[in-house]
Amino acid sequence: MECTIVVLVAILATTTFAHPEMTDVVVSEDSWGPFLIYKNLVETRAGSSPGAYGDWEVGIRTEASGFTPVVSYNNYIWPNATDPNSWPGDDPNNLFTLTFTKETGTIDFTLGYAPTLSYDCNDYRGVGMDKVYMMARSDDNERVCTISELKVNGAYPNNVSDLVASDGQTYATIRYLDYEDFTITGNIIFSYEDEAERSEIEALIAFGMPGPAPPEPNDTWTLVDKASIVAEGPPENPYVIKLESIGDEVPPWGSILFTPPEPMTFNDMNELSSDFEMTLGTFGGGSPRFSILIDWNDSHIIDEGDKYAFIYWGTPPDFIDVPVHNGWYVDEQEQDPNWAERNNTGNLMTVADHRVDLTQFGGLYTSTIKEAKNRFGDKEVLQISLVLDGGWLLDQVLLVDNIKVSLYPGIYPTYLYDANPEVSEVDIICDINGDGEVTMPDLCIMALNWMRNDCTGENCDNADIAPAVRDETVNNIDFGVLAGCWQDGVIPDMTPPDPNIMTWASEPNAIAGTNSITMTATVATDQSGVEYYFKNVTLPTHNSNWQASPTYIDTELEPQTEYTYQVKARDLSPNKNETQYSTPASAVAQGSADAIEVEDIFIPVPPQDARLWDNGSGTGAGFDRDDSNYKALRLGDYNTNQSYRIILGFDTSSLPTDAEIISAKVRLTCGAKEGTSPFDGWGGTCAIDIASPYFGTSEDIENADWHNSADAYNIAQFTTDPEPENPIVSTEFNAAGLALINTYGPTQLRIRFTVARSVNNTGDFVGFYSAEQETYLDKRPQLIIRYTSRTPTLAISGIEQDGRVYDNGAGVGEDFRDETGAKALRLGDYATNQSYRSIVTFDTSVFPENYSITGVMLKLAHGTDAGISPFNWGGTCTIDLAVPYFHTSADLEAGDWEAPATVANVASFASAPSDPNEGDYMISSRFNADGRMNINLDGLTQLRVYFTTPTNNNGQQDFLGFYSEEAVETRKPKLLIEYSID
Secondary structure (H helix, E strand, O other): OOOOOOOOOOOOOOOOOOOOOHHHOOOOOOOOOHHHOOOOEEEEEOOOOOOEEEEEEEEEEEOOOEEEEEEEEEEEEEOOOOOOOOOOOOOOOOOEEEEEEOOOOEEEEEEOOOOOEEEEOHHHOOOOEOOEEEEEEEOOOOEEEEEEEEEEOOEOOOOEEEEEEEOOEEEEEEOOOOOOOEEEEEEEEEEEOOOOOOOOEEEEEEEOOEOOOOOOOOOOEEEEEOEEEEEOOOOOOOEEEEEEEOOOOOOOOEEEEEOOOOOOEOOOEEEEEEEEEEEEOOOEOOEOEEEEEEOOOOOOOOOOOOEEEEEEOOEOOOOOEOOOOEEOOOOHHHOOHHHOOEEEOOOOOOOOOOOEEOHHHOOOOOEOHHHHHHHHOOOEEEEEEEEEOHHHOOOEEEEEEEEEEEEOOOOOOOEEEOOOOOHHHOOOOOOOOOOOOOOHHHHHHHHHOOOOOOOOOOHHHHOOOOHHHOOOOOOHHHHHHHHHHHHHOOOOOOOOOEOOEOOEEEEEEEOOOOOOEEEEEOOOEOOOOEEEEEEEOOOHHHOOOOEOOOEEEEOOOOOOEEEEEEEEEEEOOOOOOEOEOOOOEEEEEOOOOOOEEEEEEEOOOOOOEEEEEEOOOOOEEEEEOOOOOOOOEEEEEOOOOOEEEEEEEEEOOOOOOOOEEEEEEEEEEEEEEEOOOHHHOOOOOEEEEEEOOOOOOOOOOOHHHHOOOOOEEEEEEEOOOOOOOOEEEOOOOOHHHHHOOOOOOEEEEEEEEOOOOOOOOOOEEEEEOOOOOOOOHHHOOEEEEEEEEOOOEEEEEOOOOOEEEEEOOOOOEEEEEOOOOOOOEEEEEOOOOOEEEEEEEEEHHHOOOOEEEEEEEEEEEEOOOEOOOHHHOOOOEEEEEEOOOOOOOOOOOHHHHOOOOOEEEEEEEOOOOOOHHHOOEEEOOOOOHHHHHOOOOOOEEEEEEEEOOOOOOOOOOEEEEEOOOOOOHHHOOEEEEEEEEO
16 A cells, blocks of 8 residues: 555653664554555654663655655753754643545644654545554563554544554554544653663554445446556457556556445355456465445445455465366357466355455454355345555556456356456457448448458458447447447547658758758658657657658757657547657767867756765764754864764756866855864875765765765865865865766765874864855855756746646636645646646746857656656646736736746646656756747746646646755755857
């Protein structure tokens, strides 16, 4: 499950600095089930006993990325009512609050002084959840952790069950949440009998299963989530249901839901079986299985009083062995031997072994069909689901067909699901004679072959036209399909343009004296019309948009550089059938511009510069990134012999891609000194280390940056002892350092002395100004880079008027969101088939007057996504430009969605971010001439980014998320302007 929350607290009773460690133990070793399944966590950490020092954190843990703190409090005294950073858990007035909002799937957690942690959980969006599990435990029986004062929606719950308490551990399940909004409050209590011994506690909260998506009315069989009809079965019956459970995909399960059309009881069921073939993974984790919903409270509707029984396909006791029964076909002489003896579950209603899970009914995990009939045989069966959901344990893909729910003879007929798709789901070839029309000649061909039963291949003049039910016979099924095409009056265009493998009319060739390459595709033909797409294999940001012209000119290329191209075409029908790409062809751009030498000065990104100190023995223990005085940054040591180091974080992404870096050096300005300067001899060498992009897990400063590994060490040095208020400049970076300057995102530097401490119990350090200095701007740290480039680039960050807008589902702006986080900007659609567009705004009046614009690109930092990438369904991801804004003001407005642009379609994005080595950024193609000419040098330039196909109409949210102006500097939207100096 993607979205399970665990709130975790670890208390360390010790008088030394220590971090909680029990947080890594998220799988319970006892038999209580939920924590063996749910792996994605949101947690708090706390440390220390009364009067001692320690740490506590609130953050989010995911299986993919581990623990990321949202807030950290270090070196506090616990508890201390006068200290706002002290652990508030034992204070009865400081309850934790856990709130769930069904409409958005949002989970908010608040504890004491920590900021609210908010997490959008797609699994529960719009469907809610069934229950919440809670666990409190300690590693020492003398120290007990409990969660008290539990309330649900302000009242003590009467539905807390499965309460177990033993050996200092407490488990509870809060049931019947009705798949609706709720708020849970409580108090985390830690008690102890003696002191000064290490102890760890945990308080965990995990969410249960999401609510079911309602089936379509009167549908007996419904495919749910990762379930689809595919042609991957035996050759004579190729259509099967494909169920997928992939652990890192959302949702990580698939199922087939059977809703009885007439009432039936569990005792009525005579057979329950299915053909299957496991194509990825093995049985395990309770998957696959039949989940049978029993009307336990006799309400005759699906409600909170119903319970599930589970019949596992794997044989007991481990449920991992595959049952051996022939299925699909048993006559090996009449079908593909690769599909001989494929598996069938056998009749699971007659098995005598212990594979039935009756725990929801008070029974055992390993019960029998007989025991199930004794408990609820006369109860109504409301639903039966074939479920594959073992992806949390191992990836699984299962093909199934011929699912049988058979009742005793004389009661009801057998319900059989055969995976033949609807006629509309596959190709239909009504134009039998291929003349482009469905007319009388086609009907005549069918009549001439009527009731023939030897229609294989092209026999019967292709009159067996319905592939979904292709039975080698021309009969009423084929006639019905033909009649449907006749009535529609249109033949669905299922054929790509001709030629299907595109060719070149004129291969790419350079335009003399320019940085451009021109090319022309062979004119393609199609009954629905044609458009073309040119792919720059060498530089994908220069791919064309879909265009009507078969000629494309790629401009602003690097001189003396070879570029390779391919072209494809597609028709203009609703199906947008595409040809295959042409063979690659290359040309070398001649170019005319000479490289120029540029010097850029980079200032650290606040608050990504800081002083750090260790614990006195080489392990990072703390940092201060907010100090703005004259000794905010320090080199040397403290009077407790803890050693200072400096971290400087720079956004070097504005360096042009063709930059050849000549030199780099660092400039610091001394603010004050204390004690004996480490430059006086005791500190050894003052060295600079480099990390590209950063030393730790992100550009945010963390304690471990003091000692974390660097990509290169001692790339430059400071050799002189500065006087207060005077600058010092490092030596120039060596070759390793120059090569590691990151042109895509952050570059971090660490400054340190090779001898960490003077060991004289006095403070001996040199202090420097930081980037937080707002009075003497010239005293801030600087990274001075000289480079040559034919396309020197200025990066302009977005300003606060940015966000996402969405329409009403019919192309009219309905509302907007100005938010922070990794999906503040969105491209794609929402679950209600409303379409997202993103607005970004730049103050382009800062562009120097003596510069001329030669190229413009938009750069967005990739955040988090949901569903299917719109690059797979959304057409072209295009950019419109407005001067000074789209609607009535620069502020974000709903009308920005459809307001006219000053220039439409100035550039596009060719593909989603995919290369983490490039900072996971998405960079547009260069703006066309109209786009460049309309950059507003006197004020604001506003851009609108969107996909030309607004929605895929699948009723699910499918979008890419990006950071907005509210993000840290390295993730803000950037307008990259290439220039020449007049």
